[in-house]
Structure formats: structure tokens, C-alpha cells
Amino acid sequence: MISSTVENYLKELFLLDPRSEKQIATGELAKVLCVTPGSATSMIKTLAQSGLVEHRPHYGVKLTEQGRNLAVHVVRRHRIVELFLVNILGMDWGEVHDEAEQLEHVVSDDVITRMDELLGHPTHDPHGDPIPTPEGEIPERSLQLLSFCNEGDNVAIARIGNQDAAFLKFAEDNGLLLGASIEIKHRNDIADSITIQSQGKEVVLGLAAAGRIEVEDV
Amino acid sequence: MISSTVENYLKELFLLDPRSEKQIATGELAKVLCVTPGSATSMIKTLAQSGLVEHRPHYGVKLTEQGRNLAVHVVRRHRIVELFLVNILGMDWGEVHDEAEQLEHVVSDDVITRMDELLGHPTHDPHGDPIPTPEGEIPERSLQLLSFCNEGDNVAIARIGNQDAAFLKFAEDNGLLLGASIEIKHRNDIADSITIQSQGKEVVLGLAAAGRIEVEDV
DNA sequence: TGGCTCCTTTTGGTTAGTCAAAAGTTTACT
């Protein structure tokens, strides 16, 4: 049996590098998992023994094919649960993450399949992140940072990279919801700002903030 | 934080004696939890130190007020989850128990509240067992064993005590579903049988089987 | 009262996961 601790290590490795190309530093992994570096090292060693990661001491760690596969399924469970909590149980975008964090380790594949069906086989979760398929494929979209858009572009909001509650509230208050279609009115590199129109309302954003919002061409 | 192991010990103590009146034997508790008696003893000792149970060495163990309270809430979570899996996700009566066994330890009160709402504040789960309220009250019904009913009685099926899959299938096939109203046609103590009519169909049951079915006067 | 059986408790050992602090590497700068 695979413990939830192991699932968390694998999941975070995946989230830090979805393609599993880079060597992730022990300390970085330790930080996101809120454990000491020493704890991470020893867990990495046992993961390596099980063939779930490849460990080059002092250089870093990387998921193996097998490890990545497990991780992807944890992420699938997490995102389906999140979407389920929001769409079916009516919970808030902000409060579902921690809940899903727990549930992802105990819900069976059967339950996930049924939730998936009830949700209509969604491809992306409430944060705009892709939901891996049961086979482990990750649906790709060609996203672009809002900060790279040009005047006149018509795009739809696909993902908000900043999980900060205040930022999410600001986005929500200004109609910058997932799927909302917006038009780029002005772009001023000198003033470091971009002006967009969403649902008739004009909003001015700094380019740094715009860099946290990903959009899809429509 | 209270571990799921502790929750399981408390829950099983509650299920073995819902009123928490008797002293439960260590060995009995160990058996339902599938642990050795020694393991049970040592956990009982730590539970006693936390004030969750009262332990009289060599005589038995009993939930305290506080322990029973926690146990009742675990049971509430379990039963609401079960009902949710059956009614909302369309799972089978038989397959939800193990799933709920896992989920009961991780779902938050918020999620339970929302499920409860979605289900219409049910008072009993798919097995006919009562669902404790958020305050810990246990809705009582005055149930009677089908084997004690007399000719002419009109009753509704409230609970099936036998969890055996074959028995459940037999019951289902003969229209003996939760809530179904039936009439007692004949009762023959010599032949040890009882004849009932449900939805026009007559079914003959041995009194032993009838003793596993509980009914409510209508 | 002794002895027998059944059950409970104790004892000693294991595993997974953690931390704190010591020891060892790498890198980067002079």
C-alpha cells in the first residue's frame, strides 16, 4: 500500500516540474512539504529504493516514469475533488484546496469516475489547471500570459496563477473570472500597464499582475 | 489532533454499545478492530489518559461522555457519507461501507453540512441506521422485529439487520426495500413461518429471517 | 484450597515518519 505521505512527496515533485525534466533540489521539496531538509532526504532515499524517483545525491531528485504516473493520478484525484466541491457542493474556490488535499488520498477510483461523470468530464479545474485523464494524459491548451497580449486581442481567461486571496478577490470583483472573454484596449510598456475591457468595464492592470493571468485565444 | 485510529476505536466502542452502559471487553473490541488484544489494551490506556474512555483493568472499557460525543460525530460523518455515495453518486448499497470507512476521517464538518443539506437532512442511512444530528442527538424510532408482528399488521420496513449480500439480494428481489409498506397475511408459529404481502406479491419467510428485519408501525 | 482455563496486561521489538544538530559537499568569490 502506498501511504499518503509518499503520495504527497510524489505530487509535489510533479507540481514543481510537471514534465519531470529538471533535478529538483532537496531543500525546495522540503520547503513545499513543510518538513526539514533531513526528512526530505531520507524519504527521497526510500522513494529511490522503490523506483519512484531518481536521486543524484547533492544534485537533486526527479520522478521516474513510474513515480510520475502515480503523481499524475493523485493530481487527477485532487482536481476532480476540488471541482466537485465547488460545482456540486457549492463551496468556495478558496476553501476547497485544503479539503481536497485530504480527500485525494482516500477517495477510490470508482468514486472519482462517478464524480467525473457527474461533472461532465471536465478538462480543467476551478484554478484553470488541467485535469489528467484516467490514462494519465494531461490536456494541453496553448495559453499565453496576459502581459504578452497586444492591443486588440480578444482572449478568454484560462488560468490565474496567483493563489493569493486578495488577488483572487480583486480579480473576481473586476469580472476576471475563468472563461470570461476580454479585449485588450491599450498596452503601455513605458507605464508598465495594460488596459482591458471585460463585460463593458475597463480595468487597468500592472504588467506584473497581468503576468499572473493566463489567457487563451478565442 | 485526533488520529483516525483513535476515531476508529471510539466508533467501534459506540457501535458495540450505543448507550455506553456496558463495560466492553478488551478482546471484543480487539476483534472488531482486527488488532491483537495487546494492541487494544495499550490504546485503551492512552484513551483513558485522554479522558475518552473509562478503563477498569481486567473488567472492561466504556466511553466517557466526551468519548461518546466524538464517536457519535464519527458515526454521523460515516452515515451521511454512505447516503451521499448511494443517493448522489449512485453507488451500490453494498459497496459504500468501505469507502465511507475511509472518508469519515477526513471530510470536514463543512462538507458534511453541505451533503446533509443536499440529501434533505435525512434521519436514517441506507441500512436503516439513525444518523446523529450535528448536536449529537440520535433520532429514535420505535422499531419492532418483523418476527413479532401479528396477522393483519400494516408496517413499513425500517431496517435490515443482516448485511449478508445474498440476503440483501433476496430482500431486494422480493420488494423488501427500506420504506416499503407490507401487510402481515399469516403467521404460523408451528411452521415457524410468516407470510407477508408487499406490492401485491406474497412472500413467505422463516421466523429467523423475519427476526433480522425491523419494521415501523404505519 | 488448589489448579485449570480463559482472558488481559506487560514486555520487547518493528515500522513509518518526523526533528535537531553534527558532518560533509558544492559553489562562488577573492
Add this chain to the structure above:
DNA sequence: AGTAAACTTTTGACTAACCAAAAGGAGCCA
């Protein structure tokens, strides 16, 4: 090249939960 800073690994120790097997009551029957 030499050294300090930054990071990683090792070491030793802890906790929760478990098991197997030895030791310790309790009740019963002669």
C-alpha cells in the same frame, strides 16, 4: 588555490501504532 556560505546528508532520538509471546488476574470446579 583557499575559504566561507549555502546546501545536503548523516546521525541519534522521538512518537504512534502495531505484533508476538511471556506473565498475570479472575472465575470455576473439584
